[in-house]
Amino acid sequence: MTIDLNRARRETPGSEHVLHFNNAGSALMPQPVLDAQIDHLQLEARIGGYESAARARDGVERVYGAAAELIGAKTDEIAIIENATRAWDMAFYSIPFEPGDRILTAMAEYGSNYIAYLQIACKTGAVVEVIPNDEHGQTSVDALKEMIDERVKLISITHVPTNGGLVNPANAIGKVAREAGILYLVDACQSVGQLPVNVDKMGCDMLSTTGRKYLRGPRGTGFLYVREEVLERLEPPFLDMRAATWVDKGHYEIVGNAKRFENWETNYAAKIGLGVAIDYALEWGIENIWERVQSLSERLRGELSSIPGVTLRDLGEVRCGIVTFDVAGRDVAEIKAALEGQNINVTASRPPSTRLDMEARGIAGLVRASVHYYNSEDEVSRFCEVLEGIVA
Ligand SMILES: Cc1ncc(COP(=O)(O)O)c(C=O)c1O
Secondary structure, eight states, rough: OOOOOHHHHHOOOGGTEEEEOOOHHHOOHHHHHHHHHHHHHHHHHHHOOHHHHHHHHHHHHHHHHHHHHHOOGGGGEEEEESSSHHHHHHHHTTOOTTTTTTEEEETOOOOHHHHHHHHHHHOOOOOOEEEEBOSSSSBHHHHHHHHHHTTEEEEEESSSSTTBBBOHHHHHHHHHHHHOOOOOEEETTTTTTOOOOHHHHHHHSSEEESSSSSSSSOOSSSEEEEOHHHTTTOOOOOTTTTTTTEETTTEEEEOGGGGGGGGSSSOHHHHHHHHHHHHHHHOHHHHHHHHHHHHHHHHHHHHHSSSTTEEEOOOOSSOOOOEEETTOOOOHHHHHHHHHHHHHHOOEEEEEHHHHHHHTTTOOOOEEEETTSSOOHHHHHHHHHHHHHHHH
């Protein structure tokens, strides 16, 4: 099956109103995701929050099965968490670091993750080291191999960085981690939903992602995968009555599956919406989505490259739906605002999100135009025409 663009656009109400190239920010929700949430909110208002959660139990539970199916995991290995950052944090802060432990990460690591490394390094005496890039600008698997020793406690990388079309070689990195028996954490916030991600092929122990980006789910949703074999070694930094059971006056027992990383109160409408969004993506087929996203983004890169003053900045051997560029002599915020004035959505990326990468490349800002399968070839052309007018 290839993507039926007419159907995809018909089922995306926002596509009538805006040219949305901000799918890596927050994609336009499809109608079924919107409907599922509104229906649940109406049920909550009608019969009560607890009562509606009980009545909608199948929909609430489905999100675990859908997430597991999407990434090739088991249902018990999934925790539904309010965003990718907190999902990642729950895994990272569960690792018992000791003085001298090495944390190996990537050049294009996400700012929030790096802040967490620095905090833990400061508190525990662990050290953070950055794996150099290879000649394609992606994490070098050979350099990683050279860095491995018995002190490496964690390899932790971002699959698709926030500021570019780069797809890091996460599977090859996982092979190194597996062979050395080192914990491997992947921030897949920007890859899940746009390209195939399989936790066994990747060899990761932990993986985090968000709902609102390429999965087209509600804001304020995300999930964490934790491999069942490492679960018992990871004590969550916070525990409550969802994550643990209070068994007697002096004791509690942590639950035996990934729900130990969750907390009790949650947004049920959003949780149901996330399940619907994942099922919707599965129905289109991730391979089909990936094929179309790659083809549209390469088309966009091709058209952008002929606009005078525009420089494309995407790195890597495999490039995804995120297209980044800058414009000679112009600030990215100004370009973003001018596009917004023409009803076109993009993001401006700045160094604090990916400081190591931006500073190494000497880049002060990037325009990030991120396409999804429901975007059209006409939108790519219109985008480039408008941009050409802005930069002229
Ligand atoms: C690579 C990466 N990781 C994590 C996040 C954070 O995701 P969330 O806002 O869902 O916490 C982002 C968001 O832009 C991101 O690009």
